[in-house]
Amino acid sequence: MREAFSELARAIQTGNFVYTGEIEPLKTTSLEETLATAKILKGHVIAANVTDNPTAFAYMNALIPSYVIQKEVGLEAVYQVTVRDRNRLAITADLLAASALGIKNVLALSGDHTTVGDDPRTKPVYDLDSTALVELLRKMVDEGTDLKGNKIANPPKFNIGVAGNPNADPIEPEILKIERKIKLGADFIQTQAVYDPELAKRFVKEVSHLNVPVLVGMAPFKSTGMMEWMVKYVPGILVPEEIQNRLRVAKEKGGKEAFLSENVEIFGELIKQIRKSTSIQGIHIMTIGFEWVVPKIIERSKQ
Amino acid sequence: MIITVHKPDEEIGQMTEGLGKLFLVGCGTCATECKTGGEEEVKAAKAKLEQMGKKVTGYVIVESVCDQRLTRLDLKKNRAAVDAADGILVLSCGTATQTVADQSKKITVPGCNTQFIGTVERIGRYFERCRACGECVLFETGGICPIARCGKGLLNGPCGGQAKGKCEVGGWKNDCAWVLIYNNLRDSGRLDLFKKYRPPKDYSQMAAAREVIFR
Numbered sequence: 001m002r003e004a005f006s007e008l009a010r011a012i013q014t015g016n017f018v019y020t021g022e023i024e025p026l027k028t029t030s031l032e033e034t035l036a037t038a039k040i041l042k043g044h045v046i047a048a049n050v051t052d053n054p055t056a057f058a059y060m061n062a063l064i065p066s067y068v069i070q071k072e073v074g075l076e077a078v079y080q081v082t083v084r085d086r087n088r089l090a091i092t093a094d095l096l097a098a099s100a101l102g103i104k105n106v107l108a109l110s111g112d113h114t115t116v117g118d119d120p121r122t123k124p125v126y127d128l129d130s131t132a133l134v135e136l137l138r139k140m141v142d143e144g145t146d147l148k149g150n151k152i153a154n155p156p157k158f159n160i161g162v163a164g165n166p167n168a169d170p171i172e173p174e175i176l177k178i179e180r181k182i183k184l185g186a187d188f189i190q191t192q193a194v195y196d197p198e199l200a201k202r203f204v205k206e207v208s209h210l211n212v213p214v215l216v217g218m219a220p221f222k223s224t225g226m227m228e229w230m231v232k233y234v235p236g237i238l239v240p241e242e243i244q245n246r247l248r249v250a251k252e253k254g255g256k257e258a259f260l261s262e263n264v265e266i267f268g269e270l271i272k273q274i275r276k277s278t279s280i281q282g283i284h285i286m287t288i289g290f291e292w293v294v295p296k297i298i299e300r301s302k303q
Numbered sequence: 304m305i306i307t308v309h310k311p312d313e314e315i316g317q318m319t320e321g322l323g324k325l326f327l328v329g330c331g332t333c334a335t336e337c338k339t340g341g342e343e344e345v346k347a348a349k350a351k352l353e354q355m356g357k358k359v360t361g362y363v364i365v366e367s368v369c370d371q372r373l374t375r376l377d378l379k380k381n382r383a384a385v386d387a388a389d390g391i392l393v394l395s396c397g398t399a400t401q402t403v404a405d406q407s408k409k410i411t412v413p414g415c416n417t418q419f420i421g422t423v424e425r426i427g428r429y430f431e432r433c434r435a436c437g438e439c440v441l442f443e444t445g446g447i448c449p450i451a452r453c454g455k456g457l458l459n460g461p462c463g464g465q466a467k468g469k470c471e472v473g474g475w476k477n478d479c480a481w482v483l484i485y486n487n488l489r490d491s492g493r494l495d496l497f498k499k500y501r502p503p504k505d506y507s508q509m510a511a512a513r514e515v516i517f518r
Contacts, residue, residue: 084455088503110462113454113472124455131459132503147503169467173460173485173497180459180500192463235475236466 002159002187006104007076008047009159009187012213017275018282020078020190020215021045021294023069025060031068034060038069040291044298047076049107049190049284053085056117063094067101078161078190079103082111087127088136092146095137099156107161107190108133108181131181134160138185162186164214166194166203167238175206182210190284193219195239197273204278213281216274220263220297222290224251264293268300275301304422305333305396306429307340307415316355318412319390325352325412326381326388327362328374328403330395335364336423339415340394348394348414360384368399375406385409419451437508443496445487450504452480458501461485 004010011018021041025034041048050066053059066077079098081091095106110130114122128136128147136147137160144155162181168174178189189212194200200216207214221227227247231239243266250262271283283301285294319325327345334340342364349359361384365377378385385391390410393400397417404411419431434451440458441448450456454464454472460481464471468482488497 110455110457110464113464115454115472116464126455126457127506128503129455129457129459130462131500135500135502163463165463168461168463168465170482170485172489173482176485176494176498177459177461180498184500235469236463236471 002185003157004159005157006047006159008078008105011046012188012281018047018215019045019294019298020282020284021048021291022051022284022286022288023048023065024051024054024288025062025065027057027059029060031060031065034065034069035072037291038073038075041294042073042075044295045075045285047078047105049078049080049286052080052082052109052111053117055112056084056114056122058118063098063101063103066098066103070102076105077103078105078107080107080109081133082109083126083128083130083133084111084114084124087125088132088147091128091133092136092140095140095156095158096152099158104157104159105161106137106158107163108137108186109163130162131177131184134162134181134184134186142185159187160185161188161190163192164189164203164207165192165236166199166216167192167236171202171206178207179210182207182212186212188213188215188281190215191217193217193237193286195237195243195270197270197277199238200274200280201277204280208279215282215284216278216280217284217286218267218271218297219286220267220290220293221247221259222287223256224248224259260290260293264296264300267297268303271297271301272303304336304420304429305398306418306421306431307334307337307396308418309339309344309394310414310416312351315392315412315414319352319355319357319392322357322388322390322410322412324358324360324388324390326360326385326391326409327352328368328377328391328393328395328399329362329364330368330399331364331366332369334368334395334399334415336426337429338426340364340399345394348392352392360387365399368393368395368402371402371406374399374402378403378407435509436504437513438504440501443499443501444484445491445493445496447480447484447487449480449484452478452483457481458504 004013023037050062052062066079069075108130114124144152164178251259329340329345345362363377392412392414393403394414400413420433421429421431436450454470465479469475470477470479
């Protein structure tokens with residue numbers, strides 16, 4: 001990895017096994033829930049991603065919550081930036097502001113298409129793609145310029161993350177695309193949710209030649225509804241039958257509480273298994289709305 | 304081919320309100336292939352308008368309405384019927400409608416919605432293939448256009464919105480253009496082109512009111 005500017009990057013460089021969490025600023029003007037979530041995660045994860053209009057739902061701009069959790073809670077942010085809603089001008093402007101506010105990690109994403117969002121009529125931008133965003137970030141940091149080469153006074157210092165999808169089918173173009181981003185200068189990979197340890201293993205193996213830290217994504221289920229929705233409507237993500245059945249049975253036998261503790265079992269075990277069989281540098285846990293489960297899962301994975 | 308579809312009758316009714324006498328223009332090229340503005344469709348439109356109580360003063364199928372010279376000539380040949388009309392209904396693309404408006408100086412009503420530049424599999428099956436971006440990348444993308452066929456127009460795909468080679472845009476029915484590109488380049492032994500980074504496009508090439516003038 002290049003120079004580490006963030007605590008997250010420093011920890012990875014030191015060889016520590018890291019956990020990151022995720023915070024979703026909702027459709028609200030209140031920061032209360034964001035702060036409450038950050039407080040739950042603090043001490044258990046080294047940093048938390050702050051999502052940028054996830055699944056193309058218009059939520060509070062990710063930059064302000066990223067700043068606030070760092071300042072108020074002392075939890076480092078991974079500021080997510082998608083290329084869906086802003087052109088290169090707006091993204092450059094936001095990145096300058098992010099640096100001014102002390103943001104050190106940026107995750108470069110394409111962003112789910114506007115047609116799957118909460119106002120499908122929206123015009124998507126995609127002036128850049130996530131790969132070009134890596135190039136922009138690299139230029140800002142290394143050369144102190146924007147994409148066109150115009151000089152920046154006091155250039156930012158960011159560590160750059162990119163996404164990877166271990167579930168991708170076919171997987172080859174996904175790996176080649178990641179390779180392209182790493183060559184352009186991404187520092188780490190955070191993957192989409194993976195439920196099958198074999199897929200995680202395959203992914204880690206496929207990107208191992210790139211010598212880039214991988215944080216494998218975990219998305220426990222908040223409810224059976226969320227699980228059924230994921231299985232039905234997100235064909236890109238594969239949830240093994242065994243996991244589905246275990247959770248369904250738990251729900252039937254012991255209700256909501258049993259369902260959630262079965263989650264802790266399953267995902268704690270999954271992390272343990274992936275850690276044992278691969279050389280990953282960390283786990284990224286996405287638990288929108290039930291962050292209290294994160295410490296329990298981490299603890300379970302250590303048993 | 305410029306692919307068009309008919310506007311709903313109701314919309315045409317609203318636009319032609321107060322226009323008692325209409326002249327109709329169809330197109331012998333794209334709109335004929337699309338079954339929107341050929342001889343048959345123009346005749347059907349004539350019957351429909353007459354049913355609505357309008358008088359159709361005449362009609363013409365111009366070989367290619369977008370060619371100003373051909374349209375000018377055909378409007379001239381039908382001068383009496385054109386002059387007698389309150390307006391002209393054009394059953395063809397947006398370019399055709401503008402050409403007629405410009406050449407006739409009449410109130411001009413578009414009878415179609417222009418969909419895209421596409422290919423014709425057979426009558427009734429049309430697929431978008433080009434966005435006229437002004438910087439063709441087809442050589443390095445295996446003859447498959449990511450601008451027109453990738454939901455996001457990405458130059459360095461695929462994105463996380465593909466699953467089993469299908470695209471999230473449109474509900475996982477359409478092929479992921481970038482998987483098609485990958486397959487093509489892999490099969491032709493040109494993966495070096497896939498791996499290459501394509502920097503963002505010069506969108507000034509797509510700025511509105513484009514012109515090509517060489518004489």
